Amino acid sequence: MPTSAPLARRMSELFEPICLVNFFCEEPNEAMAAIGLTNYWDGYFAGRSAPLGRVPADVVHALFYSFAEGEAARHLPRVWDRVTPEQAMAARERGCVAALRRILGDLADSAGLARAADLLTRAAVSPPSEGRPIFAALRAQPIPDEPVARLWHAADVLREHRGDGHVAACMAEGVGGTESHVLSALDMGIHPAESFGRIHHLPRTRLAAVMDGLRARDLIDASGHFTEAGRAAKARIEATTDRLAAAPYDGLTSDELDELIAVLEPVAAVLVASGPS
Structure with a gap:
């Protein structure tokens, strides 16, 4: 069925x-x-x-x-x-x-x-x-x-x-592995997303590069929260x-x-x- x-x-x-x-x-x-x-x-x-x-x-x-x-x-x-x-x-x-x-x-x-x-x-x-x-x-x-x-x-x-x-x-959404954790953290209400347990141990330079990449694609804003586009992308993924x-x-x-x-x-x-x- x-x-x-x-x-x-x-x-x-x-x-x-x-x-x-x-x-x-x-x-x-x-x-x-x-x-x-x-x-x-x-x-x-x-x-x-x-x-x-x-x-x-x-x-x-x-x-x-x-x-x-x-x-x-x-x-x-x-x-x-x-x-x-x-x-x-x-x-x-x-x-x-x-x-x-x-x-x-x-x-x-x-x-x-x-x-x-x-x-x-x-x-x-x-x-x-x-x-x-x-x-x-x-x-x-x-x-x-x-x-x-x-x-x-x-x-x-x-x-x-x-x-x-x-x-x-x-x-399909062009979201990489570490990026997916950032989006999941924000979806769970965790902010800053870099504090999420699955990624907080990564080097700060690595996390900064990930966040910058998400900002460049308008998935997160300057404060590290979802943009409308980012929330829509996460919804499509789910x-x-x-x-x-x-x-x-x-x-x-x-x-x-x-x-x-x-x-x-x-x-x-x-x-x-x-x-x-």
């Missing part, structure tokens, strides 16, 4: 909290440390790029899109001297599943969660992979049998599917991202979509209420 961009946005709101345990909980960090990756960013680049195999840092930089030049190269391929991609993927999953089980409690073993895992997996494996390299690499991995692990995996696959589409939307993210849900019936949303809502609510933990 045809699906709409609003549905894709709603589904993102529901599966994103499942994915965020990877970044805000200690269990994934502990799982990575257990295999020798004690530096957070070593674990991040190893875990997320592992489905791609031992590709050069330049490839990961191109696909991840939003990291500054040289950031991937500080971790890749060095991490593969200590662990294999398979070990990194397994540790990432173990840590995320442990975090989900801790936060969800009895809900982790509920029939609703198992049903959500089944339906979300069907959605995740259904769309075509053309033009979506990270999604394709992750979708090619084995699907876990255990329901919490299967839910985590499906959410991660869908997140990368949406992410590949978001990169395409940014590129609308295109939603439109490109809709395909996975075409594989489910209307009743199944309603059921999926109903069973995911309490899971997402508990995860959101837990906050960074």
Whole structure:
């Protein structure tokens, strides 16, 4: 059945909290440390790029899109001297599943969660992979049998599917990786945008050049806030991202979509209420 961009946005709101345990909980960090990756960013680049195999840092930089030049190269391929991609993927999953089980409690073993895992997996494996390299690499991995692990995996696959589409939307607007963070920061009400956590560590000269480039294109004003053109460009990026993210849900019936949303809502609510933990 045809699906709409609003549905894709709603589904993102529901599966994103499942994915965020990877970044805000200690269990994934502990799982990575257990295999020798004690530096957070070593674990991040190893875990997320592992489905791609031992590709050069330049490839990961191109696909991840939003990291500054040289950031991937500080971790890749060095991490593969200590662990294999398979070990990194397994540790990432173990840590995320442990975090989900801790936060969800009895809900982790509920029939609703198992049903959500089944339906979300069907959605995740259904769309075509053309033009979506990270999604394709992750979708090619084995699907876990255990329901919490299967839910985590499906959410991660869908997140990368949406992410590949978001990169395409940014590129269509001529917005670079660091620029995309500036626009996202402003969209979230963060000002100055240079204070945003994803970019505040970059050299001041680098950030100044990015801001100057956005001003030259009339996307931000002299004070570093959105111009009308900048806000419109950000809106187009998000609308295109939603439109490109809709395909996975075409594989489910209307009743199944309603059921999926109903069973995911309490899971997402508990995860959101837990906050960074």
